[in-house]
Amino acid sequence: MILAGNWKMHKTISEAKKFVSLLLNELHDVKEFETVVCPPFTALSEVGEILSGRNIKLGAQNVFYEDQGAFTGEVSPVMLKEIGVEYVIVGHSERRRIFKEDDELINRKIRAVLEKGMTPIFCVGETLEEREKGLTFCVVEKQVREGLYGLSREEAQKVVIAYEPVWAIGTGKVATPQQAQEVHAFIRRLLSEMYDDETAETIRILYGGSIKPDNFLGLIVQKDIDGGLVGGASLKESFVELARIMK
Numbered sequence: 200m201i202l203a204g205n206w207k208m209h210k211t212i213s214e215a216k217k218f219v220s221l222l223l224n225e226l227h228d229v230k231e232f233e234t235v236v237c238p239p240f241t242a243l244s245e246v247g248e249i250l251s252g253r254n255i256k257l258g259a260q261n262v263f264y265e266d267q268g269a270f271t272g273e274v275s276p277v278m279l280k281e282i283g284v285e286y287v288i289v290g291h292s293e294r295r296r297i298f299k300e301d302d303e304l305i306n307r308k309i310r311a312v313l314e315k316g317m318t319p320i321f322c323v324g325e326t327l328e329e330r331e332k333g334l335t336f337c338v339v340e341k342q343v344r345e346g347l348y349g350l351s352r353e354e355a356q357k358v359v360i361a362y363e364p365v366w367a368i369g370t371g372k373v374a375t376p377q378q379a380q381e382v383h384a385f386i387r388r389l390l391s392e393m394y395d396d397e398t399a400e401t402i403r404i405l406y407g408g409s410i411k412p413d414n415f416l417g418l419i420v421q422k423d424i425d426g427g428l429v430g431g432a433s434l435k436e437s438f439v440e441l442a443r444i445m446k
């Protein structure tokens with residue numbers, strides 16, 4: 200299981216260092232699952248130094264797919280690898296919506312991350328409008344098929360998928376455990392159709408969207424939910440509470 204915190208565009212370097220030291224203090228005994236924090240790019244290197252050799256892993260929130268070149272403002276997989284990044288969030292709904300990332304670009308990023316031996320946390324999920332029109336499975340299927348396009352079964356097994364219904368992100372409106380489990384089971388079946396049962400069982404599928412200490416347990420006990428990707432609640436001590444619940 201994995202508990203991952205997406206800090207989004209929050210915390211300066213000094214704030215990030217202070218917070219991650221608190222997390223290490225509180226969570227140094229956690230071995231039962233993987234804990235990941237994803238600070239903004241500016242804080243990655245210094246947070247990485249503090250986390251080096253410890254039980255909390257370093258993640259990035261985005262990446263470009265080329266190693267280097269004329270891509271103003273972008274950060275490459277090699278650059279992330281060098282500072283100890285192990286996980287990279289790819290295809291977050293904020294990147295899809297605000298920065299117009301499409302499935303093809305996301306697929307390139309996933310491949311680039313895998314090529315450098317890092318783990319993509321590949322986000323999928325429907326908007327409220329799509330859910331209300333009954334399109335949830337159709338949207339999620341397209342995102343999964345196109346995001347994983349061309350990956351071998353060995354490569355696919357290394358990907359972590361995060362089901363994040365867009366209507367639940369940062370809204371305080373969490374999916375019910377049943378709503379989440381239904382989509383997770385659908386993704387698992389789809390993976391088994393695209394690859395095989397073993398691959399479908401190996402791939403970890405996280406839930407994300409307004410996770411809080413008071414709704415987390417009901418979600419993580421679901422059969423096909425292998426942990427959480429947490430935004431708002433990962434910026435405070437509530438992240439420690441979430442880790443205690445996972446234990």
Ligand code: PEP
Nearest residue numbers: 368369407408409430431
């Ligand atoms: C996220 O940004 O991935 C997320 C799930 O945010 P929040 O927990 O704030 O809804």
